[in-house]
Each structure stands twice: as C-alpha cells, then as structure tokens.
Amino acid sequence: MSSSNFVEVTSPAHFQEVLSKDLNRVSVINFWAPWAEPCKQMNEVVVELAKKYPAALFLQEFLSALAQVEAEEQADISESFEIEAVPAFVILRGHTLLDRISGADASALTQSVAKHATTPAYNPLSRTDNAPAKAPTTVPSGLSYSDKSETTEELNQRLRGLMTQSQVVLFMKGSPEAPRCGFSRKISALLKDNNIQFAHFDILSDESVRQGLKVLNNWPTFPQLIVNGELVGGLDIVQEMVETGELKEIIA
Numbered sequence: 001m002s003s004s005n006f007v008e009v010t011s012p013a014h015f016q017e018v019l020s021k022d023l024n025r026v027s028v029i030n031f032w033a034p035w036a037e038p039c040k041q042m043n044e045v046v047v048e049l050a051k052k053y054p055a056a057l058f059l060q061e062f063l064s065a066l067a068q069v070e071a072e073e074q075a076d077i078s079e080s081f082e083i084e085a086v087p088a089f090v091i092l093r094g095h096t097l098l099d100r101i102s103g104a105d106a107s108a109l110t111q112s113v114a115k116h117a118t119t120p121a122y123n124p125l126s127r128t129d130n131a132p133a134k135a136p137t138t139v140p141s142g143l144s145y146s147d148k149s150e151t152t153e154e155l156n157q158r159l160r161g162l163m164t165q166s167q168v169v170l171f172m173k174g175s176p177e178a179p180r181c182g183f184s185r186k187i188s189a190l191l192k193d194n195n196i197q198f199a200h201f202d203i204l205s206d207e208s209v210r211q212g213l214k215v216l217n218n219w220p221t222f223p224q225l226i227v228n229g230e231l232v233g234g235l236d237i238v239q240e241m242v243e244t245g246e247l248k249e250i251i252a
C-alpha cells in the first residue's frame with residue numbers, strides 16, 4: 001500500500017512544490033508542535049484520515065518556530081495561514097483555501113476532510129449550463145468576535161474582574177497544562193519554576209476578552225501577566241524581571 005499521501009513539509013519551497021504538482025488535489029495541512037499535548041491525539045487522527053482518503057494529500061508542518069521566543073523566527077507557512085495556536089488544520093484544493101479548523105477538534109476535522117476530499121473539483125470545461133461560475137467557498141477564519149451583546153463598559157468591568165481574581169493572573173493561549181503557543185508555554189513554565197502561584201485564563205476561549213484586553217492594557221499580544229490588577233508585561237518583560245528579582249519583589 002502506498003503511503004505517499006503523507007508528507008513532512010521540509011521548507012516553504014518544498015510546500016509550494018508539493019501543492020503545485022496537482023492543483024485539483026485536496027491537501028490537509030497539520031500544524032503541530034511536539035510540546036502541545038493535544039497535537040499527539042490529533043496526529044493519530046490525521047494518520048487514520050490519510051489512510052481513508054488516499055487521493056488527498058496530508059502535509060505535516062512541524063511548528064518548532066511557534067515554540068521559539070523570537071516572533072521573527074515564525075515559520076513562513078504558519079504565518080501565511082495566520083496560525084496562532086496549535087493544533088490547527090488548513091484544507092486546500094491546490095492553493096485555494098477550503099476550510100480551517102483550530103484546536104483538537106477531531107470530529108470537525110474528520111467532517112471537513114470527508115466533505116472536501118470526496119467532492120469532485122469544480123471544472124469549468126465540463127460545465128453544461130450557463131450559470132455564472134461560483135467562487136470557492138470562503139470560510140470564516142476563526143477570528144470573529146464573540147457575538148455576546150456586551151457594551152465596552154460591561155466588557156471592561158468583566159476584564160477587571162478577571163484581572164483581579166487572584167494576585168497573579170496569566171492571560172495565555174491554552175492552559176499551563178496544555179499551552180497552545182510557545183510564548184504561553186514558556187511564561188507558565190517560568191512562573192512554575194520560580195514557585196509563583198497564579199490563576200490563568202485561556203484567551204482562545206473568549207474572543208471578546210482577547211481583543212478587549214489588548215485595548216484595556218494597551219498591549220497587543222499574549223501572554224499578559226497581571227499582578228495586583230495591573231499589567232506587568234509579556235514573556236520578554238517577565239523573563240527580565242525574574243532575572244533581576246524584580247518580579248518576586250512586586251509579588252511579595
């Protein structure tokens with residue numbers, strides 16, 4: 001049995017080359033990192049899907065870059081698909097985006113692959129009617145704002161409540177046990193290593209909190225560490241404050 005539909009991506013050039021070989025072929029890109037526990041389970045799902053759909057291509061994109069501290073070292077491929085946490089999946093036909101799935105949602109991935117890998121490619125040459133050609137489906141990027149009808153004032157009040165739920169609160173992607181971004185993984189390990197007790201909030205679970213905190217704290221990224229209700233900073237600042245002993249001072 002051939003397993004040539006299961007491919008480890010080695011570079012952006014390799015990725016482009018593989019996709020360009022057959023523009024009608026459906027590809028499933030698995031963005032994963034070894035330190036993110038949910039990826040292990042999803043990798044197994046991907047192996048099974050690759051067996052079930054031999055005509056589709058399953059590309060494995062190992063995101064060591066998301067685990068690194070320097071944002072500029074982020075891999076080009078994950079950046080171009082705006083991958084902000086692992087695991088994440090992108091489904092393409094040729095270079096056309098068909099769907100994206102964020103998180104360890106095995107059933108959403110299975111359903112999406114079943115839908116796209118078995119739908120024949122749209123081929124304008126075989127059309128027999130005069131209906132206008134349909135554009136490929138655009139899929140929500142997963143970045144949509146929460147549909148809660150909350151005023152800015154109410155949101156800020158909720159954010160202040162979350163920021164003061166404990167002396168030290170970490171707003172992060174995922175949880176300390178299952179971080180979904182390298183920066184969040186590093187900061188929670190740093191706090192644990194320094195025996196700092198902290199509460200955490202997964203900003204990927206609430207888009208209003210995610211966007212609202214950026215504005216309220218005037219800080220564009222996560223993680224955000226809050227001490228005594230005030231923003232201290234992200235990973236770089238906290239790392240520095242641990243080294244100088246300053247963090248322990250403000251917590252004591």
Ligand SMILES: N[C@@H](CCC(=O)N[C@@H](CS)C(=O)NCC(=O)O)C(=O)O
Pocket residue numbers: 071084173181183210220221222223233234235236237
């Ligand atoms: N140098 C930053 C790195 C953090 C960072 O770049 N975070 C990005 C990627 S996880 C982020 O939160 N982007 C905004 C977002 O995802 O909403 C730090 O010290 O914390």
